[in-house]
Amino acid sequence: MIRAMLGEAWMAMGANRLRTLLTMLGMVIGVSAVILMLAIGQGAQQRVQESIASMGSNLFIVLSGSVTSGGLRMGGGAAASLTLADAQAIEELPSIAAVAPSAPGTAQLVYGASNWSTQVIGTTPGYLTVRDWRLESGSAFADSDLRSATRVALLGKTVVRNLFGEGDDPVGKTIRIRNSPYVVLGVLASKGQSLDGRDQDDTVIVPVTTAQRKLFGTRVAGSVRMIMVQAESAEAMPSVEKAMTDLMRQRHRIREGADDDFTIRNLTAAADAAEETAKVMSLMLGAIASVSLLVGGIGIMNIMLVSVTERTREIGIRMAIGARGRDILLQFLLEAIIISVIGCLIGVLLGVGGALAVNRLSGTAVVVTPSSIVMAFAVAAAVGIFFGWYPARKAASMKPIDALRYQ
Amino acid sequence: MAHGGDAVIRIENLYKEYVTDAGPVPVLHGISVTVHAGEFVAVMGPSGSGKSTLMNIVGCLDTATSGSYFLNGRDVGHLDRDELAHLRNQVIGFVFQGFNLLPRASIADNVALPLIYRGTAGGERAERAKDMLVKVGLGERLNNRPNQISGGQQQRVAIARALVTDPRLILADEPTGNLDTHTSQEIMTLFSELNGRDGITIVLVTHEPDIAQYAQRLVRLTDGNIVYDGPVAEALPHHLERTT
Structure with missing residues (x-):
């Protein structure tokens, strides 16, 4: 029919x-x-x-709080209250995928006749996990590099282009950062622009201990600017945030009712x-x-x-x-x-x-x-x-x- | 089938009026008539006498204003649209003056059309349509379109379409009205065969006495009333010698 x-x-x-x-x-x-x-x-x-994915997923950023100095409030991140030890303690919490403390600064780089000023981030190998950042060549630094604060570096693509030009393999070469020699261990894969337009490849990564002790120095021993924390899943994020807050208050001996001396930012909210x-x-x-x-x-x-x-x-x-x-x-x-x-x-x-x-x-x-x-x-x-x-x-x-x- | 068998059509006091802007216009004034199985009835009357209206009501295409109509003993007045469609498909074969074939479809498809609405399978449809066209003498022209054949052949196609569902009643509304004398005779011979050989009841509207000759019984209408109902031979004696 x-x-x-x-x-x-x-x-x-x-x-x-x-x-x-x-x-x-x-x-x-x-x-x-x-x-x-x-x-x-x-x-x-x-x-x-x-x-958004290039920023890393399920991310928290723990920043140190503000300090008041002679009546001037200094804004978030000014206090040197976060330390490497804090990062290590957070890593012990459940449902944490990776933790990356970060001590950034700006430094002049020299290789041969070329020189270039860029952002240098002192961090741990966990940083690459957190930011979902792969290496194009070479390898990341090891825990032994962290312990002994060796002078090694990972270079972003933009840095490679400006220091080495095209065609020259930087892995194994020695560059100078603030006049000290650093061995290039690896080159980071290109990540392109960030959401706010920064060139994410214009970066050098060194072990956080090297940055603290040899490159930038610290106001308080072992202090870092911020700690990036990646939760295992989106579902675990609320419980991770709660656990981190409790842990940090306890470690920083903050009394009941007093304000936190740190800030935890949930990057997923902005991404959403x-x-x-x-x-x-x-x-x-x-x-x-x-x-x-x-x-x-x-x-x-x-x-x-x-x-x-x-x-x-x-x-x-x-x-x-x-x-x-x-x-x-x-x-x-x-x-x-x-x-x-x-x-x-x-x-x-x-x-x-x-x-x-x-x-x-x-x-x-x-x-x-x-x-x-x-x-x-x-x-x-x-x-x-x-x-x-x-x-x-x-x-x-x-x-x-x-x-x-x-x- | 013998005369005087079961009543195929029984109409009692049938009244029909059309509603126009000028008010209701009565067309049939309380007609009563009965047609038995196997009869061949001619309905005659001048234009406007109501003979086509009567045929449309008998054919379940139209409904009466009042009075009752029994088809095979079933009161048609109380049936809904779908049940009426079912009767048109299964019980009645209708042949029109204007043939009413679908111009875009082939002859075979035209004949097979009623079977579609019956739910007959495609292969069987084609076969039965072909058999029926062979029966009316058009077995060679299955794939022609209606406009590629003559008027007489088109009316044969229409008859084949009316016959394809094996109805026991055929209603023909001036089937030869658009045909020449010779072709008309051929068509009427076909109707006679269907009545005589196959025992199919036929009711035929015409205004030509020559055509009415082929029937046995004549019903004459004037102004919506039956003025004669009896044998054709008595009403049209001067035509007797032309048929044998």
């Missing part, structure tokens, strides 16, 4: 090809617009996610906000494109109404030989659905092609997900049913004799 009906619908559509194609065009444009806009929106979303923004943008693009899908649907309804009027006599003949109301309904509904689904198919192809073309021509990131294609199909079928229903209903509810007499 359905197969016979499909054949009939196909025949009816073939009888007026140009009109069928023009009706389809509305769906084609609507669907391809939705696919294209979603692809661009999701591309932007993916860019944001990548930037950025991702939410991108998602809203993607949604908005999709919503705007959906309007054209709606217009396409109204086009289908329009043509189906004309078609029903034109084919009144045919409806009468079919009813006279025994077609029930639902047979007629199904026939017109099928036509509307076929038009919208075929239009959708072409629209998906055009939309994906368009997205690839946009990517090729402008370099904008695009992501076509299977779910957006599935959604486009579902919407197209729904549009066909929704906008085909009224004309089909109108055809099905005609009185046989009136339809048969229609001229």
Whole structure:
């Protein structure tokens, strides 16, 4: 029965090809617009996610609190209250993936005739885990380097480019940082720009003990600027935050009711906000494109109404030989659905092609997900049913004799 | 099937009026008539006498304003749209003056159409449509479209379509109205065979006495009333010598 009906619908559509194609065009444009806009929106979303991931996931940053010195409050991070020992204690807590204390500073680098000023971070090998940062060549420094504060360094790509130029392998070479020789152990893989536009590759990493004792010195023995902490999972973050707060208050001997002398920042919150923004943008693009899908649907309804009027006599003949109301309904509904689904198919192809073309021509990131294609199909079928229903209903509810007499 | 068998059509006091802007216009004024299985009845009358309206009601295409209509003993007045469609599909074969074929479909597809609404499978549909077209003498033209064949052949296709569901009742509304004399005779011979050989009950509307000759019984309508109901031979004696 359905197969016979499909054949009939196909025949009816073939009888007026140009009109069928023009009706389809509305769906084609609507669907391809939705696919294209979603692809661009999701591309932007993916860019944001990548930037966030480059920062590291499930991250906390523990900063020392502010100090008041002669009535001047110095702002967060000014007190030298965080120490390497704090970092080691935090590492003992449950659900901790990695801990990286960090003592940053700025130093002048020299290699041969080149020199370059950059940020030098004193930290532990855990820093690479926390920031999800791989080495492009060479190896990270070992715990023994930490213990004996050896003069070794890992270089970011930008630093390598400025000191060594292209083509020269820095691993094993000796550079001078503040006039002391450091052996280059490895080169960090490129990470690109951070969310706020800093060049993340313009960095040198040295053992935290080396930075404290030989490079920058410390105001209080063993103090670090901040401690980065990575939790094992997003779910563990609240309990980790609580455990860290308790531990730090205990270690810093803070009395009940007194303010913390440190701050714990949850970086995931900021990341979530950025991702939410991108998602809203993607949604908005999709919503705007959906309007054209709606217009396409109204086009289908329009043509189906004309078609029903034109084919009144045919409806009468079919009813006279025994077609029930639902047979007629199904026939017109099928036509509307076929038009919208075929239009959708072409629209998906055009939309994906368009997205690839946009990517090729402008370099904008695009992501076509299977779910957006599935959604486009579902919407197209729904549009066909929704906008085909009224004309089909109108055809099905005609009185046989009136339809048969229609001229 | 013998005359005087079961009543296929029983109409009692049937009244029909059309509602127009100028008020209700009565078309049938309380008609009563009974048709038995195996009869061949011609309905005659001038234009506007209500004969087509009567046929449309008998064919379940239209409904009466009042009065009752029993088809095979079943009160049609109380059936819903789907049940009426079922009767049109299973019990009645309808042949129209204007043939009413679907212009875009092939002849074979036109004949098979009623079977689609019956839920007959595709292969069986094609086979039965072909058999029926062979029966009306068009076995060679299955894939032609209606506009590629003559009017007489189109009416044969329409008859094949009416017959394909094996109805026991055929209603024909001026089936020869658009055909020349020779072709009309061929079509009427076909109807006679269906009635005589297959025992199918036939009710036929016409305004040509020559056509009515093929029937056994004549019902004459004037202004919505039956003015004659009896043997054709008595009503149209001067045409007797032309048929044998």
